[in-house]
Amino acid sequence: MxxxxxxxxxxxxxEQGVNVVFGFPGGAVIDIFDEIMKNxxxxxxxxRHEQAAVHAADAYARVVGDxxxxxxxxxxxxxxTVTGIASAYLDSIPIVVFTGQVPTAxxxxxxxxxxxxxxxxxxxxxxxxxVTDPNELIETIREAFHIARTGRPGPVLIDLPKDVMxxxxxxxxxxxxxxxxxxxxxxxHPGQIEKACKSILKAKKPVLYIGGGVxxxxxxxxxxxxxxxxxxxxxxxxMGLGGFPGTDPxxxxxxxxxxxxxxxxxxxDCDMLIAVGxxxxxxxxxxxxxxxxxxxxxxxxxDPTSISKNIGVDIPIVxxxxxxVAAMNSWLDRTKEFNRDEIAVxxxxxxxxxxxxxxxxxxxxxxxxDIIKPQFVVQKLHELTGGDAIITTEVGQNQMWxxxxxxxxxxxxxxxxxxxxxxxxGFPAAIGAKMAAPExxxxxxxxxxxxxxxxxxxxxxxxxxxxxxxAILNNNYLGMVRQWQELFYDKRYSNTGLxxxxxxxxxxxxxxxxxxxxxxxxxxxxxxxEALATDNxxxxxxxxxxxxxxxxxxxxxxxxxxMLLV
Amino acid sequence: xxxxxxxxxxxxxxxLSRVTGLFSGRGYxxxxxxxxxxxxxxxxxxxxxxxxxxxxxxxxxxxxxxxIDVIKVTDMAETEYVEREMVLIRIKAxxxxxxxxxxxxxxxxxxxxxxxxxxxxxxITGDEEKIQAVIDILKPIxxxxxxxxxxxxxARARKTL
Numbered sequence: 001m002x003x004x005x006x007x008x009x010x011x012x013x014x015e016q017g018v019n020v021v022f023g024f025p026g027g028a029v030i031d032i033f034d035e036i037m038k039n040x041x042x043x044x045x046x047x048r049h050e051q052a053a054v055h056a057a058d059a060y061a062r063v064v065g066d067x068x069x070x071x072x073x074x075x076x077x078x079x080x081t082v083t084g085i086a087s088a089y090l091d092s093i094p095i096v097v098f099t100g101q102v103p104t105a106x107x108x109x110x111x112x113x114x115x116x117x118x119x120x121x122x123x124x125x126x127x128x129x130x131v132t133d134p135n136e137l138i139e140t141i142r143e144a145f146h147i148a149r150t151g152r153p154g155p156v157l158i159d160l161p162k163d164v165m166x167x168x169x170x171x172x173x174x175x176x177x178x179x180x181x182x183x184x185x186x187x188x189h190p191g192q193i194e195k196a197c198k199s200i201l202k203a204k205k206p207v208l209y210i211g212g213g214v215x216x217x218x219x220x221x222x223x224x225x226x227x228x229x230x231x232x233x234x235x236x237x238x239m240g241l242g243g244f245p246g247t248d249p250x251x252x253x254x255x256x257x258x259x260x261x262x263x264x265x266x267x268x269d270c271d272m273l274i275a276v277g278x279x280x281x282x283x284x285x286x287x288x289x290x291x292x293x294x295x296x297x298x299x300x301x302x303d304p305t306s307i308s309k310n311i312g313v314d315i316p317i318v319x320x321x322x323x324x325v326a327a328m329n330s331w332l333d334r335t336k337e338f339n340r341d342e343i344a345v346x347x348x349x350x351x352x353x354x355x356x357x358x359x360x361x362x363x364x365x366x367x368x369x370d371i372i373k374p375q376f377v378v379q380k381l382h383e384l385t386g387g388d389a390i391i392t393t394e395v396g397q398n399q400m401w402x403x404x405x406x407x408x409x410x411x412x413x414x415x416x417x418x419x420x421x422x423x424x425x426g427f428p429a430a431i432g433a434k435m436a437a438p439e440x441x442x443x444x445x446x447x448x449x450x451x452x453x454x455x456x457x458x459x460x461x462x463x464x465x466x467x468x469x470x471a472i473l474n475n476n477y478l479g480m481v482r483q484w485q486e487l488f489y490d491k492r493y494s495n496t497g498l499x500x501x502x503x504x505x506x507x508x509x510x511x512x513x514x515x516x517x518x519x520x521x522x523x524x525x526x527x528x529x530e531a532l533a534t535d536n537x538x539x540x541x542x543x544x545x546x547x548x549x550x551x552x553x554x555x556x557x558x559x560x561x562x563m564l565l566v
Numbered sequence: 567x568x569x570x571x572x573x574x575x576x577x578x579x580x581x582l583s584r585v586t587g588l589f590s591g592r593g594y595x596x597x598x599x600x601x602x603x604x605x606x607x608x609x610x611x612x613x614x615x616x617x618x619x620x621x622x623x624x625x626x627x628x629x630x631x632x633x634i635d636v637i638k639v640t641d642m643a644e645t646e647y648v649e650r651e652m653v654l655i656r657i658k659a660x661x662x663x664x665x666x667x668x669x670x671x672x673x674x675x676x677x678x679x680x681x682x683x684x685x686x687x688x689x690i691t692g693d694e695e696k697i698q699a700v701i702d703i704l705k706p707i708x709x710x711x712x713x714x715x716x717x718x719x720x721a722r723a724r725k726t727l
């Protein structure tokens with residue numbers, strides 16, 4: 001069947017199960033938008049800045065567990081997507097970004113709104129394509145979705161010259177994508193599984209350290225089963241929150257720079273560290289030679305490059321986390337050496353030691369009668385949503401307080417720019433999440449600095465009737481940098497004061513949204529209740545204690561046991 | 567330690583840039599690089615020489631393999647192999663030295679590829695040490711111009727008894 005390139009794109013999106021596209025039109029993609037207007041199966045969400053389209057697609061992908069899609073024009077439209085793409089790359093989120101391009105005949109001529117976006121995004125995409133031959137369009141799109149969603153997921157960009165979208169192409173029925181050079185390993189090596197399990201059975205002080213790979217591979221049930229049957233305490237990275245129930249007695253919460261005291265102490269003291277879908281990021285390990293110094297390390301990851309990258313691994317297992325942990329569970333069920341009750345008894349001294357650490361320094365903060373503490377706001381949000389909301393965050397203190405105090409029990413409920421650390425991620429992500437799960441409560445926990453980086457998306461939220469809630473923890477500071485300046489730069493607050501700020505209540509109202517403000521602790525609960533009861537986009541402006549810090553904190557370059565505490 | 571790494575990759579636009587971008591972006595060294603088509607015109611063979619600790623070389627081979635267009639990565643250090651470079655040298659060759667230059671070239675099994683009244687251009691192949699030895703010997707006579715390829719390498723056939 002002969003169709004235009006733009007029509008072929010619509011058909012491919014449908015066959016890939018894409019219902020929602022986040023985008024922004026422009027000269028090079030008019031042909032595509034012309035087809036979008038005719039396409040009743042597809043919802044296009046018109047953002048107000050292309051960066052937001054990518055963050056929204058990223059969040060959409062995280063919530064539904066499949067590929068998110070963004071569509072933008074050439075030149076500035078394309079360059080505006082770079083931050084979003086880089087963020088999705090570092091967090092391993094499957095998205096496909098379509099960028100317009102000038103007609104093939106003009107490529108390389110410095111044409112109007114021309115940029116080499118394939119060159120620019122080469123280091124921050126899993127793969128990218130420039131389609132110059134219309135006959136390769138359909139195969140390229142199918143390959144792109146395949147690459148984005150399989151293996152270690154990631155962003156794929158396709159650059160579409162205007163003439164390719166107008167050209168006639170032969171639409172062929174899809175068949176399974178087979179690539180000569182790309183075949184990710186899903187199944188673990190049985191010998192390695194056996195070796196790992198035997199080793200774990202010998203350990204006295206094991207710790208399970210889980211990351212975003214557990215969420216990406218939907219391994220949370222297998223991981224939970226494993227932790228409970230083996231009585232192994234669990235710590236999560238920022239990206240791994242929700243991969244194991246945060247309120248489970250075995251949960252130690254997050255580890256690393258702003259992790260809990262007991263998680264960091266446990267990792268430092270353990271004799272067996274089982275890393276599942278985590279990548280030993282510098283914010284997790286602190287000083288490398290002091291990280292888990294006594295531990296034998298097992299590392300399960302689908303990406304071989306993650307293994308032994310920062311820390312030497314004793315038993316590497318290249319596999320999908322879900323498959324690998326399921327294989328460990330079934331190996332344990334088959335072996336006589338494993339007895340659930342005996343293991344529980346054997347690990348009791350270790351679990352008890354962790355309970356002692358927890359009792360000594362629980363996660364906490366100093367309450368004050370007249371000033372709102374940001375941690376209190378997050379706790380209240382947790383309480384009043386029953387812990388069931390989808391939480392997005394910006395980056396900085398707001399992100400860490402959200403991670404520490406909203407105890408996530410389910411995967412795909414905590415959306416944050418973990419690797420790249422993008423201020424301005426949370427609000428567009430909230431819109432993307434709400435489009436993916438309209439029935440869920442979606443809250444962006446924001447700072448007054450971050451929210452201003454994509455505040456223009458209020459118009460998008462209003463246009464698509466996306467009643468997301470924004471909770472601004474407003475300290476009139478770029479708080480995380482200020483905290484570093486306070487601790488390590490003798491309180492020289494260079495350019496971190498944001499005293500000149502909009503009135504966020506009026507700002508919300510200017511867009512037709514609802515603005516609420518709380519200045520005293522007693523106002524926090526009523527404001528949250530009102531926001532949750534309102535069927536509109538709401539900004540909650542919480543005026544918090546200005547110089548509150550995030551604790552515990554491991555200073556950069558220090559061992560994770562050298563924590564600054566509350 | 568020096569490693570010669572052989573990479574088979576899809577012969578597509580931008581592939582070389584993916585490889586070199588990986589090295590510059592992650593701070594790995596490229597000592598030399600040589601690339602051309604294989605018998606299959608859709609596949610290129612790239613040979614590169616890099617220096618680094620074992621852990622770095624392991625990362626390099628894994629990262630190369632992670633590139634979607636890469637078919638196969640071989641660290642030659644894991645096998646017996648032969649490697650060659652080629653060099654073109656223009657040497658000053660006037661009345662007093664013309665015969666001497668030819669003798670030296672002959673010893674190194676080089677070939678004269680261009681002649682003028684005042685110089686020879688010669689072609690010599692060999693491993694890195696041999697090429698360096700030629701250069702060291704010819705230097706005092708007067709090297710006017712020098713162009714070197716990167717290293718290419720091939721694993722030796724398995725010897726069986």
